[in-house]
Amino acid sequence: MIHKIFRQTCRITLATCVLLAxxxxxxxxxxxVLADKDSRYKIAGERTPEITVKAGQQLLLRINARKAKTxxxxxxxxxxxxxxxxxxxxxxxxxxxxxxxxxxxxxxxxSEAGExxxxxxxxxxEEHEGMTMxxxxxx
Ligand SMILES: [Cu+2]
Numbered sequence: 001m002i003h004k005i006f007r008q009t010c011r012i013t014l015a016t017c018v019l020l021a022x023x024x025x026x027x028x029x030x031x032x033v034l035a036d037k038d039s040r041y042k043i044a045g046e047r048t049p050e051i052t053v054k055a056g057q058q059l060l061l062r063i064n065a066r067k068a069k070t071x072x073x074x075x076x077x078x079x080x081x082x083x084x085x086x087x088x089x090x091x092x093x094x095x096x097x098x099x100x101x102x103x104x105x106x107x108x109x110x111s112e113a114g115e116x117x118x119x120x121x122x123x124x125x126e127e128h129e130g131m132t133m134x135x136x137x138x139x
Contacts, residue, residue: 027058028058028059028060028106029053029054029057029058029059029060030059030060030062031051031053031059031060031061031062032044032062032063032064033049033051033061033062033063033064033080033133034063034064034065034066035063035064035065035066035077035078035080035098035120035131036066036068037066037067037068038068038125038127039068039069039078039120039124039125039127039128039130039131040127040130040131041118041120041131041132041133048134049133049134050133050134050135050136051118051133051134051135051136052135052136052137052138053109053135053136053137053138054109054137054138054139055109055110055111055112055113055137055138055139056108056109056110056111057108057109058106058107058108058109059106059107059108059109060104060105060106060107061080061096061104061105061106061107062102062103062104063080063096063098063102063103063104063105064101064102065077065078065098065099065100065101065103066100067100068124068125068127068128069124069125069126070123070124070125071122071124072097072122074097075099075100076097076098076099076122077098077099077100077122077124078098078120078122078124078131079095079096079097079098079119079120079121079122080094080096080097080098080118080120080121081094081095081096081118081119081120081121082094082095082110082116082117082118082135083116083117083118083119084112084114084116085114085115085116085117086114086115088117091110091116093107093108094107095121097121097122098122109137110137112137113137113138113139114136114137115134115135115136115137116134116135116136116137117132117133117134117135118132118133118134118135119131119132120132
């Protein structure tokens, strides 16, 4: 009897997880970025691209990368690394290399509110140094 109830409970729990998984994914905040061939990050509808997220928020980062003038041996055409603005220190888990085309990353926003900066880590052209974007984390 106990076993039967236990088995039943497990089955219900498992079913709940399977049913809720897509909903949890749907809670992710979608950010779409173009890492363009002119060595600039672009966001549709924004003259100066900027990303604003909430601390600890679940994010789905969808990046379309276009090859610029030069790229890495491994085929990466741009990078997307997040640094703390105050000391330029890297945020763990946010050191991404981009291949040509669209790619998605499931990430968690930094837990500390403040100003961050996105930088390209691939020498993609003589304009590479200017390939940066403001990234704000709100409490
Ligand atoms: Cu680049």
